[in-house]
Amino acid sequence: MRVHEASLSFRVVREGVVEALDTPEKVAHYVSDAFDGDPTVEWFICIPLNRKNMPFGRVLISKGTASSCLVNPREVLRPCILSNASGFIATHNHPSGDSAPSRADIQVTRQLREAGKTMGIPLIDHIIIGDAYSEPYSFNEAGLV
Numbered sequence: 001m002r003v004h005e006a007s008l009s010f011r012v013v014r015e016g017v018v019e020a021l022d023t024p025e026k027v028a029h030y031v032s033d034a035f036d037g038d039p040t041v042e043w044f045i046c047i048p049l050n051r052k053n054m055p056f057g058r059v060l061i062s063k064g065t066a067s068s069c070l071v072n073p074r075e076v077l078r079p080c081i082l083s084n085a086s087g088f089i090a091t092h093n094h095p096s097g098d099s100a101p102s103r104a105d106i107q108v109t110r111q112l113r114e115a116g117k118t119m120g121i122p123l124i125d126h127i128i129i130g131d132a133y134s135e136p137y138s139f140n141e142a143g144l145v
Contacts, residue, residue: 008082020053024138035093042069044092048085056083073115091127099130099137
């Protein structure tokens with residue numbers, strides 16, 4: 001039997017001033033280059049936060065297809081637990097450019113909200129990033145978080 005050790009590591013992906021992620025636009029800017037590896041598929045990212053909504057970093061949870069991405073609350077909460085986060089923001093892109101949520105997006109958000117409540121790490125927001133012509137969609141602003 002193998003025994004594994006979990007650890008959290010950080011690496012610099014961008015330098016500059018880090019500010020509280022308290023608006024959908026700030027979150028969109030914070031993850032703006034995260035989807036550049038392949039903008040034709042969905043990427044799901046978790047951002048663990050401290051008490052003042054300052055990010056510890058961004059963690060790729062899943063890379064999917066042009067229209068979907070597998071997301072499990074356990075995988076999303078793992079980096080939050082390891083970084084001792086006080087809350088988290090979930091974000092993903094829509095390669096179609098339309099930031100409107102799908103039924104699956106709404107269902108995942110509900111699951112993340114409930115799992116976060118159970119663990120004492122609240123979901124602060126779930127942001128969907130479309131293209132440069134669409135505003136980021138905020139589940140919090142829509143009253144769904």
